[in-house]
Amino acid sequence: MNFHEFKKQFEADTAQIYRTVFDENSDSIKVKNAKIALPNLEKIFTATLKISNRNGFQGMNLRGLGKETGISLGAMYSYIESKERLLSMIIQQVTASIKVAIGDRKEQPDDPIARLFWIIRTHLYLSEVMQEWFFFAFMEARNFKTEGRNDAIDSELFTEKLLTDCLKEGARTGQIICDNPEAFAAMIKPLLQDWYLKTWKYKRRGVTVDAYFIRVEKFIRASL
Amino acid sequence: MNFHEFKKQFEADTAQIYRTVFDENSDSIKVKNAKIALPNLEKIFTATLKISNRNGFQGMNLRGLGKETGISLGAMYSYIESKERLLSMIIQQVTASIKVAIGDRKEQPDDPIARLFWIIRTHLYLSEVMQEWFFFAFMEARNFKTEGRNDAIDSELFTEKLLTDCLKEGARTGQIICDNPEAFAAMIKPLLQDWYLKTWKYKRRGVTVDAYFIRVEKFIRASL
DNA sequence: GTCTATACAACGATAGAC
């Protein structure tokens, strides 16, 4: 699947994101009518990502968020319970999206090396269509101090673990030589992150996500 | 020079950092007695990095900073003029430190490939001894909206440019084959950043900066 | 479900005594 197809399929069920948010947080979302709630959730989340990614989540205030969404301050509290809860909703949605997209065994190729590059490609594609979400999660993860603080760290390690497993299996079957799969996986991860952390740089240079994938693949294969 | 030597030399003139801050910001620092100002500046900066790197700079408040430093709120305003100025002082000090450490032509090896790895090694060493500073600058650069906003971006591109130049020269002299030096340099940069962004991960795994350098070098050499 | 009005705490910053 190339990026064009991935994007088309993703856009077809973008609504699914807010449906999930709506269902998973029914305890804090007071508005029960989905027809009304879903579009407003989308407005709130989109605006939060836009403002926060410029000034930081702590720098964003709820009055400004109201202005950006066109929803009054009072009405917003029918959706978000608290500012901190809004933070956790976003971060948890990102980790959930990653697990759905690259964690599904049935989608993954069997061959370990094919699987390695499938994970890398899919991760890049997902972080491209959800760039604001990924950027936000990376930058604000440290502010996320609920019981599930480890969620952010776990998410970092989740992808790394999948990569490590591919490398280990590939080394075992003799397809590749890799004396330290954990170290190798740890070097792939920042290459994935750079794509959504430095969007401005790559956009300005006209580098597409498919072109970036090819670079990364070439770079990695040279070491295998 | 290995890390042990680098660290020893750096620690010998750590005071230099606050001397520079003191001199460069004499317009906003009201306390003119260096004997008094320098230790207090160190307290303020150290505490700012500590608190901000946990909760974000916007999340830090000046009363908390006063508690951490043992300096009263009123007295602090003899040093910082405003919270935003404190932010810019820190970020500018980081970019200045980078330029001093890796930008000095006289220190650099002549051979382009040796120079490439000298820059990588020195950058890793510097970001290790100034980890809190580097982490802070990366995370808070987007909040830095004075006229010199580009400073943060320039700093990102400054290192990349040095790397690109090494690769270009190496390709020209035929020492290496590199069809896209800019792309290659762009892949090295995140590997340098990972070291100070994910300290917790590497410390936990017992990876030293010298060990990390060896990994990175090996990884890069495989592609040259 | 959405709005306006408002409570209340916390923040950055300053004044003025010492």
Place this chain on the structure above:
DNA sequence: GTCTATCGTTGTATAGAC
């Protein structure tokens, strides 16, 4: 040069009318 006390503003969150 440092302190305490305080100003004025802004922030999160709630109350209650519609």
